[in-house]
Amino acid sequence: MNLTTQSAASQPIKVESVGFGWPLIGCAGRWLPSGASTGFTLKCFRRVPRVKVNVSSTMSGRVLVGVKRVIDYAVKIRVKPDNSGVVTDGVKHSMNPFCEIAVEEAVKLKEKKFIKEVVAVSCGPQQSQETIRTALAMGADRGIHVEVTGKEYENIGPLQISKIMAALAKKEDAQLVILGKQAIDDDCNQTGQMTAALLDWPQGTFASELTLEGDKIKVVREIDGGLETIKINMPAVVTADLRLNTPRYATLPNIMKAKKKKIANMKPADLGVDLTSRRRGRYRGRRSARREEGTVY
Amino acid sequence: MANPLKGEVFKLYKNLLYLGREYPKGAAYFRERLKSAFMKNKDVTDPEQIQKLVARGDFVIKELEALYFLRKYRAIKKRYYDPEK
Secondary structure, rough: OOOOOHHHHHOOOOEEEOOOOEEEOOEEOOOOOOOOOOOOOOOOOOOOOOOOOOOOOOOOOOOEOOOOOOEEOOOOEEOOOOOEEEEEOOOEEEEOOHHHHHHHHHHHHOOOOOOOEEEEEEEOOOHHHHHHHHHHHOOOOOEEEOOOOOOHHHHHHHHHHHHHHHHHHHHHHOOEEEOOOOOOOOOOOOHHHHHHHHHOOOOOEEEEEEEOOOEEEEEEEEEEEEEEEEEEEEEEEEEEOOOHHOOOOOOHHHHHHOOOOEEEEHHHHHOOOOOOOOOOOOOOOOOOOOHHHOOOO | OOOOHHHHHHHHHHHHHHHHHHHHOOOOHHHHHHHHHHOOOOOOHHHHHHHHHHHHHHHHHHHHHHHHHHHHHHHHHHHHHOOOO
Protein backbone atom coordinates (compact mmCIF):
# COMPACT_ATOMS: atom_id res chain seq x y z
CA MET A 1 0.00 0.00 0.00
CA ASN A 2 1.88 2.98 -1.20
CA LEU A 3 -0.11 5.81 0.30
CA THR A 4 2.74 7.82 1.63
CA THR A 5 3.88 10.22 -0.99
CA GLN A 6 5.22 12.84 1.36
CA SER A 7 6.16 12.43 4.94
CA ALA A 8 7.69 14.14 7.89
CA ALA A 9 10.58 11.71 7.73
CA SER A 10 12.62 14.24 5.85
CA GLN A 11 12.84 16.44 8.90
CA PRO A 12 16.29 16.70 10.40
CA ILE A 13 17.06 14.15 13.06
CA LYS A 14 17.38 15.79 16.41
CA VAL A 15 20.28 14.54 18.45
CA GLU A 16 19.97 15.33 22.08
CA SER A 17 22.30 14.36 24.80
CA VAL A 18 21.00 13.19 28.11
CA GLY A 19 22.49 12.90 31.55
CA PHE A 20 24.65 9.85 31.05
CA GLY A 21 26.25 11.07 27.89
CA TRP A 22 24.52 8.96 25.25
CA PRO A 23 23.51 10.83 22.17
CA LEU A 24 19.92 9.73 21.65
CA ILE A 25 17.85 10.10 18.56
CA GLY A 26 14.74 12.12 19.21
CA CYS A 27 11.18 11.32 18.19
CA ALA A 28 9.89 8.03 16.97
CA GLY A 29 13.18 6.37 16.15
CA ARG A 30 11.78 5.06 12.90
CA TRP A 31 14.89 5.94 10.93
CA LEU A 32 16.55 2.95 12.43
CA PRO A 33 16.32 -0.22 10.37
CA SER A 34 13.65 -2.46 11.80
CA GLY A 35 14.94 -4.94 14.28
CA ALA A 36 18.14 -3.03 14.91
CA SER A 37 19.37 -3.84 18.34
CA THR A 38 20.69 -0.83 20.13
CA GLY A 39 21.24 -2.12 23.63
CA PHE A 40 19.01 0.46 25.19
CA THR A 41 15.41 1.43 24.77
CA LEU A 42 14.61 3.73 21.94
CA LYS A 43 11.21 5.18 22.43
CA CYS A 44 9.32 8.32 21.69
CA PHE A 45 11.84 10.53 23.36
CA ARG A 46 11.43 14.20 23.75
CA ARG A 47 12.95 16.03 26.64
CA VAL A 48 10.62 18.23 28.55
CA PRO A 49 12.52 20.96 30.36
CA ARG A 50 12.52 20.27 34.05
CA VAL A 51 10.52 23.10 35.54
CA LYS A 52 8.90 23.43 38.86
CA VAL A 53 5.23 22.63 38.55
CA ASN A 54 3.76 25.74 39.89
CA VAL A 55 0.08 26.41 39.72
CA SER A 56 -0.29 29.39 41.96
CA SER A 57 -2.94 28.83 44.58
CA THR A 58 -4.59 32.16 43.95
CA MET A 59 -5.01 31.33 40.27
CA SER A 60 -7.81 29.23 38.94
CA GLY A 61 -5.56 27.32 36.58
CA ARG A 62 -8.13 27.70 33.87
CA VAL A 63 -7.41 28.59 30.27
CA LEU A 64 -10.02 29.84 27.85
CA VAL A 65 -9.40 29.02 24.20
CA GLY A 66 -11.40 30.56 21.39
CA VAL A 67 -12.11 28.36 18.38
CA LYS A 68 -13.72 29.56 15.20
CA ARG A 69 -15.55 27.53 12.60
CA VAL A 70 -14.39 28.65 9.18
CA ILE A 71 -14.53 27.34 5.64
CA ASP A 72 -11.87 24.66 5.32
CA TYR A 73 -8.50 25.96 4.16
CA ALA A 74 -8.41 23.58 1.18
CA VAL A 75 -11.81 24.56 -0.23
CA LYS A 76 -11.93 26.80 -3.25
CA ILE A 77 -13.90 29.87 -2.22
CA ARG A 78 -16.83 30.93 -4.39
CA VAL A 79 -18.34 34.40 -4.20
CA LYS A 80 -22.13 34.65 -4.30
CA PRO A 81 -23.52 35.92 -7.62
CA ASP A 82 -24.77 39.16 -6.00
CA ASN A 83 -21.34 39.83 -4.43
CA SER A 84 -22.91 39.89 -0.98
CA GLY A 85 -20.52 37.37 0.47
CA VAL A 86 -19.15 33.90 -0.10
CA VAL A 87 -21.01 30.65 -0.57
CA THR A 88 -21.09 28.77 2.74
CA ASP A 89 -23.95 26.30 2.18
CA GLY A 90 -22.80 22.74 1.63
CA VAL A 91 -19.16 23.77 1.91
CA LYS A 92 -16.77 21.90 4.15
CA HIS A 93 -16.00 23.75 7.35
CA SER A 94 -13.32 23.07 9.90
CA MET A 95 -11.52 24.71 12.76
CA ASN A 96 -9.47 27.78 11.93
CA PRO A 97 -5.81 26.64 11.70
CA PHE A 98 -4.63 29.36 14.08
CA CYS A 99 -7.24 28.28 16.61
CA GLU A 100 -5.90 24.74 16.32
CA ILE A 101 -2.50 26.08 17.31
CA ALA A 102 -4.08 27.89 20.25
CA VAL A 103 -5.83 24.71 21.43
CA GLU A 104 -2.64 22.70 21.07
CA GLU A 105 -0.71 25.22 23.17
CA ALA A 106 -3.33 25.15 25.93
CA VAL A 107 -3.36 21.35 25.94
CA LYS A 108 0.43 21.30 26.09
CA LEU A 109 0.39 23.65 29.07
CA LYS A 110 -2.05 21.32 30.74
CA GLU A 111 0.11 18.29 30.01
CA LYS A 112 3.04 20.07 31.63
CA LYS A 113 0.73 20.69 34.60
CA PHE A 114 1.03 24.46 34.46
CA ILE A 115 -2.71 24.75 34.28
CA LYS A 116 -5.61 22.60 35.34
CA GLU A 117 -8.38 23.03 32.84
CA VAL A 118 -8.78 23.94 29.19
CA VAL A 119 -12.13 25.38 28.14
CA ALA A 120 -12.90 25.71 24.43
CA VAL A 121 -15.30 28.48 23.42
CA SER A 122 -17.01 29.02 20.10
CA CYS A 123 -19.62 31.54 19.03
CA GLY A 124 -21.91 30.75 16.16
CA PRO A 125 -24.75 28.56 14.95
CA GLN A 126 -25.45 24.97 15.97
CA GLN A 127 -22.66 23.63 13.73
CA SER A 128 -20.05 25.44 15.83
CA GLN A 129 -20.44 22.57 18.27
CA GLU A 130 -18.57 20.35 15.80
CA THR A 131 -15.64 22.72 16.04
CA ILE A 132 -15.80 22.57 19.82
CA ARG A 133 -15.87 18.76 19.57
CA THR A 134 -12.68 18.87 17.53
CA ALA A 135 -11.07 20.99 20.26
CA LEU A 136 -12.29 18.50 22.86
CA ALA A 137 -10.83 15.66 20.82
CA MET A 138 -7.52 17.49 20.79
CA GLY A 139 -7.54 17.51 24.57
CA ALA A 140 -9.68 20.37 25.86
CA ASP A 141 -11.68 19.47 28.97
CA ARG A 142 -15.02 21.07 28.28
CA GLY A 143 -16.68 23.42 25.85
CA ILE A 144 -18.87 26.49 25.90
CA HIS A 145 -21.05 27.14 22.91
CA VAL A 146 -22.39 30.68 22.69
CA GLU A 147 -25.27 30.42 20.28
CA VAL A 148 -25.47 33.20 17.73
CA THR A 149 -27.70 32.59 14.73
CA GLY A 150 -29.24 34.16 11.67
CA LYS A 151 -28.98 37.89 11.18
CA GLU A 152 -26.89 38.37 14.31
CA TYR A 153 -24.35 35.83 13.10
CA GLU A 154 -24.04 37.56 9.75
CA ASN A 155 -23.23 40.86 11.41
CA ILE A 156 -20.98 39.54 14.12
CA GLY A 157 -17.45 40.92 14.12
CA PRO A 158 -14.31 40.84 16.25
CA LEU A 159 -15.70 43.43 18.67
CA GLN A 160 -18.78 41.36 19.47
CA ILE A 161 -16.73 38.19 19.87
CA SER A 162 -14.22 39.92 22.12
CA LYS A 163 -17.07 41.19 24.30
CA ILE A 164 -18.28 37.61 24.66
CA MET A 165 -14.76 36.35 25.35
CA ALA A 166 -14.17 39.05 27.96
CA ALA A 167 -17.45 38.29 29.71
CA LEU A 168 -16.66 34.56 29.71
CA ALA A 169 -13.11 35.10 30.96
CA LYS A 170 -14.53 36.98 33.93
CA LYS A 171 -17.32 34.49 34.51
CA GLU A 172 -15.04 31.46 34.32
CA ASP A 173 -12.31 33.19 36.31
CA ALA A 174 -9.78 32.37 33.61
CA GLN A 175 -6.10 32.80 34.17
CA LEU A 176 -5.20 32.93 30.53
CA VAL A 177 -7.06 33.42 27.27
CA ILE A 178 -5.42 31.89 24.21
CA LEU A 179 -6.76 32.77 20.78
CA GLY A 180 -5.58 32.32 17.23
CA LYS A 181 -4.03 35.51 15.91
CA GLN A 182 -6.54 35.69 13.08
CA ALA A 183 -9.13 33.64 11.24
CA ILE A 184 -8.55 32.54 7.69
CA ASP A 185 -11.98 33.74 6.57
CA ASP A 186 -12.15 37.42 7.52
CA ASP A 187 -8.43 37.86 8.38
CA CYS A 188 -9.38 40.48 10.96
CA ASN A 189 -6.61 39.92 13.50
CA GLN A 190 -8.41 41.98 16.13
CA THR A 191 -10.23 39.68 18.53
CA GLY A 192 -7.28 39.03 20.86
CA GLN A 193 -6.29 42.66 21.07
CA MET A 194 -9.85 43.83 21.73
CA THR A 195 -10.40 41.14 24.35
CA ALA A 196 -7.28 42.27 26.20
CA ALA A 197 -8.44 45.86 25.99
CA LEU A 198 -11.94 45.11 27.28
CA LEU A 199 -10.56 43.09 30.18
CA ASP A 200 -7.71 45.54 30.76
CA TRP A 201 -5.31 42.58 30.81
CA PRO A 202 -1.82 42.44 29.32
CA GLN A 203 -1.58 40.94 25.85
CA GLY A 204 1.02 38.84 24.09
CA THR A 205 0.10 38.81 20.42
CA PHE A 206 1.70 36.76 17.61
CA ALA A 207 3.24 34.34 20.08
CA SER A 208 5.80 31.97 18.67
CA GLU A 209 6.90 30.72 22.08
CA LEU A 210 5.15 30.66 25.41
CA THR A 211 6.65 29.95 28.83
CA LEU A 212 4.88 30.18 32.14
CA GLU A 213 7.01 31.45 35.00
CA GLY A 214 4.98 31.60 38.18
CA ASP A 215 2.55 34.47 37.85
CA LYS A 216 4.25 35.75 34.73
CA ILE A 217 4.35 34.60 31.13
CA LYS A 218 7.27 34.96 28.83
CA VAL A 219 6.06 35.43 25.28
CA VAL A 220 8.31 35.46 22.24
CA ARG A 221 6.48 37.51 19.64
CA GLU A 222 6.87 37.48 15.90
CA ILE A 223 7.30 41.04 14.75
CA ASP A 224 8.43 42.51 11.47
CA GLY A 225 12.01 41.52 10.90
CA GLY A 226 12.57 39.49 14.04
CA LEU A 227 11.42 38.29 17.40
CA GLU A 228 10.54 40.20 20.52
CA THR A 229 10.53 38.70 24.00
CA ILE A 230 8.17 40.16 26.54
CA LYS A 231 7.23 39.22 30.06
CA ILE A 232 3.67 39.89 31.08
CA ASN A 233 1.62 39.36 34.21
CA MET A 234 -1.19 36.90 34.42
CA PRO A 235 -4.09 36.98 33.79
CA ALA A 236 -3.32 37.75 30.17
CA VAL A 237 -4.48 37.31 26.60
CA VAL A 238 -2.19 35.50 24.15
CA THR A 239 -2.71 35.09 20.42
CA ALA A 240 -1.01 32.25 18.59
CA ASP A 241 1.12 32.64 15.51
CA LEU A 242 1.82 29.87 13.02
CA ARG A 243 5.14 28.74 14.49
CA LEU A 244 3.99 28.39 18.08
CA ASN A 245 3.59 24.61 17.79
CA THR A 246 2.43 21.78 15.58
CA PRO A 247 -1.19 20.94 16.36
CA ARG A 248 -1.99 17.29 16.86
CA TYR A 249 -4.50 15.51 14.68
CA ALA A 250 -7.90 14.84 16.20
CA THR A 251 -8.02 11.08 15.73
CA LEU A 252 -11.17 9.02 15.44
CA PRO A 253 -10.85 7.34 18.88
CA ASN A 254 -10.29 10.72 20.50
CA ILE A 255 -13.30 12.18 18.72
CA MET A 256 -15.37 9.30 20.09
CA LYS A 257 -14.07 9.97 23.59
CA ALA A 258 -14.74 13.67 23.20
CA LYS A 259 -18.44 12.94 22.74
CA LYS A 260 -18.64 12.29 26.47
CA LYS A 261 -17.24 15.69 27.36
CA LYS A 262 -19.67 18.45 28.22
CA ILE A 263 -20.51 21.46 26.10
CA ALA A 264 -22.41 24.20 27.91
CA ASN A 265 -24.87 26.10 25.77
CA MET A 266 -25.58 29.76 26.34
CA LYS A 267 -26.85 32.88 24.65
CA PRO A 268 -25.00 36.20 24.45
CA ALA A 269 -27.80 37.70 26.56
CA ASP A 270 -26.93 35.29 29.40
CA LEU A 271 -23.54 36.96 29.53
CA GLY A 272 -25.02 40.43 29.34
CA VAL A 273 -23.45 41.08 25.96
CA ASP A 274 -25.13 43.25 23.39
CA LEU A 275 -24.36 42.14 19.85
CA THR A 276 -25.46 45.25 18.01
CA SER A 277 -23.05 45.97 15.23
CA ARG A 278 -22.14 49.55 14.48
CA ARG A 279 -20.58 48.55 11.21
CA ARG A 280 -21.93 50.46 8.25
CA GLY A 281 -22.37 48.98 4.82
CA ARG A 282 -21.93 45.34 3.95
CA TYR A 283 -19.13 43.05 3.14
CA ARG A 284 -18.53 43.15 -0.58
CA GLY A 285 -16.79 40.25 -2.20
CA ARG A 286 -15.09 40.56 -5.54
CA ARG A 287 -15.67 37.76 -7.97
CA SER A 288 -12.18 38.11 -9.33
CA ALA A 289 -10.55 37.90 -5.92
CA ARG A 290 -8.62 34.72 -5.35
CA ARG A 291 -7.91 33.48 -1.89
CA GLU A 292 -4.67 31.85 -3.00
CA GLU A 293 -3.11 35.25 -3.30
CA GLY A 294 -3.91 36.06 0.29
CA THR A 295 -5.97 38.99 -0.92
CA VAL A 296 -7.02 41.38 1.78
CA TYR A 297 -9.96 43.54 0.90
CA MET B 1 -13.17 -16.05 12.64
CA ALA B 2 -12.72 -15.88 16.36
CA ASN B 3 -9.32 -14.37 16.04
CA PRO B 4 -8.49 -12.28 19.12
CA LEU B 5 -6.88 -9.68 16.88
CA LYS B 6 -10.04 -9.12 14.89
CA GLY B 7 -11.01 -6.06 16.92
CA GLU B 8 -7.64 -4.49 16.43
CA VAL B 9 -7.77 -4.98 12.67
CA PHE B 10 -11.28 -3.52 12.59
CA LYS B 11 -10.17 -0.51 14.57
CA LEU B 12 -7.24 0.04 12.23
CA TYR B 13 -9.47 -0.14 9.19
CA LYS B 14 -11.93 2.33 10.68
CA ASN B 15 -9.21 4.74 11.67
CA LEU B 16 -7.64 4.62 8.24
CA LEU B 17 -11.00 5.07 6.58
CA TYR B 18 -11.63 8.12 8.72
CA LEU B 19 -8.22 9.58 7.89
CA GLY B 20 -8.75 8.89 4.21
CA ARG B 21 -11.61 11.35 4.04
CA GLU B 22 -9.10 14.14 3.65
CA TYR B 23 -6.77 12.37 1.27
CA PRO B 24 -5.53 14.71 -1.50
CA LYS B 25 -6.58 12.35 -4.27
CA GLY B 26 -10.04 11.92 -2.82
CA ALA B 27 -11.72 9.64 -0.32
CA ALA B 28 -12.92 7.20 -3.00
CA TYR B 29 -9.40 6.64 -4.30
CA PHE B 30 -8.10 6.08 -0.81
CA ARG B 31 -10.88 3.69 0.14
CA GLU B 32 -10.27 1.55 -2.91
CA ARG B 33 -6.58 1.24 -2.15
CA LEU B 34 -7.24 0.67 1.52
CA LYS B 35 -9.70 -2.10 0.87
CA SER B 36 -7.46 -3.88 -1.59
CA ALA B 37 -4.56 -3.63 0.86
CA PHE B 38 -6.66 -5.27 3.55
CA MET B 39 -8.14 -7.87 1.22
CA LYS B 40 -4.68 -8.86 0.05
CA ASN B 41 -3.92 -10.10 3.55
CA LYS B 42 -7.30 -11.57 4.40
CA ASP B 43 -5.93 -15.12 4.57
CA VAL B 44 -3.23 -14.33 7.09
CA THR B 45 -3.91 -16.26 10.28
CA ASP B 46 -0.58 -16.21 12.06
CA PRO B 47 -1.02 -13.79 15.03
CA GLU B 48 2.55 -12.59 14.78
CA GLN B 49 2.13 -11.83 11.11
CA ILE B 50 -1.12 -9.98 11.80
CA GLN B 51 0.51 -7.94 14.50
CA LYS B 52 3.23 -6.94 12.06
CA LEU B 53 0.67 -5.84 9.51
CA VAL B 54 -1.25 -3.86 12.14
CA ALA B 55 1.98 -2.14 13.12
CA ARG B 56 2.48 -1.26 9.48
CA GLY B 57 -1.01 0.21 9.41
CA ASP B 58 -0.24 2.30 12.49
CA PHE B 59 2.83 3.58 10.69
CA VAL B 60 0.70 4.60 7.73
CA ILE B 61 -1.61 6.47 10.13
CA LYS B 62 1.34 8.44 11.47
CA GLU B 63 2.53 9.24 7.96
CA LEU B 64 -0.92 10.42 6.92
CA GLU B 65 -1.21 12.69 9.94
CA ALA B 66 2.19 14.17 9.11
CA LEU B 67 1.16 14.60 5.48
CA TYR B 68 -2.03 16.45 6.42
CA PHE B 69 -0.27 18.66 8.91
CA LEU B 70 2.46 19.62 6.45
CA ARG B 71 -0.06 20.30 3.72
CA LYS B 72 -2.02 22.65 5.93
CA TYR B 73 1.11 24.30 7.32
CA ARG B 74 2.51 24.92 3.85
CA ALA B 75 -0.78 26.32 2.55
CA ILE B 76 -1.10 28.76 5.45
CA LYS B 77 2.56 29.72 5.24
CA LYS B 78 2.25 30.41 1.55
CA ARG B 79 -0.85 32.54 2.06
CA TYR B 80 0.32 34.60 4.99
CA TYR B 81 4.06 34.52 5.32
CA ASP B 82 5.89 34.58 2.00
CA PRO B 83 3.67 36.38 -0.47
CA GLU B 84 6.47 36.95 -3.00
CA LYS B 85 7.08 33.30 -3.73
